[in-house]
Amino acid sequence: MAHTDYIKLEFPSRSVNESFARATVACFAARLDPTLEELSDIKTAVSEAVTNCIVHAYPGVIGTIWIRAKIVDETTIEIMVKDNGVGIPDIKRAREPMYTTGGDDRSGMGFTIMESFMDKVRVRSAEGKGTTVFMSRKIIRKTSEI
Amino acid sequence: MKVYSQENNGVLRLSFVGELDHHDAKSSMKTIESLIDEYLPHDCIMDLSGLNFMDSSGIAVILRVNKRMNDMCGKAWVENPAGQPLRVLDASGIDRVIKVFTKAR
């Protein structure tokens, strides 16, 4: 039976960590032998989820962000990005394109981008407790290698 | 991200080079705003050919530059996005708000 590979990251919600977080997950995903395009899709989704923790979950304060990335069935990467910040009162509304509570600095496209770059995006949140975003992406093996 | 600028006859060309995320967006926006204030261009081109990563924070930067230019009766557009930044622009549907010129795909 195939064992499950995973990594866990924990870091403070400082924006300087955004590039580190997405690069680390992409580096882990590289073992699935993705195309450059697949790799940058994963990077993009992680960047969105992590930025949301920094901007929305912990506004004006530094909190902790947790990431777990897991390879399942040797073909799929599952990524969890978690905070214990303010939470989302209405998830359905938050996921609508252009919906933002962030004003001029934000475009309200983060969830839309996560959804179009990953196969699945699931959000769990409780007000005052925090938010967890689950995402997965199947990496299609290149035919030449089969 | 680095922003390189070139001004010619009221046309300001901004070349974005590197990665544009939330961490970079604020200082990049400041740089761009002071360039616009300095040159008061009627056209502002954002050249993304040197950009190799961008997320929704970059979308917000582009939209703000566009608004800024429109507020002073000028025009802004995007040129030459490729790869990941192009896919982010496509996913966001930004071309409904600002013109995006790509090299033949």
Ligand SMILES: Nc1ncnc2c1ncn2[C@@H]1O[C@H](COP(=O)(O)OP(=O)(O)OP(=O)(O)O)[C@@H](O)[C@H]1O
């Ligand atoms: N981790 C989080 N904690 C609390 N609120 C969140 C979190 N993630 C998202 N939200 C809420 O959901 C809204 C939509 O998020 P989304 O990422 O789609 O857009 P945005 O972050 O506002 O803008 P953009 O991602 O384009 O910069 C946010 O404005 C915020 O209100």
Ligand SMILES: [Mg+2]
């Ligand atoms: Mg966001």
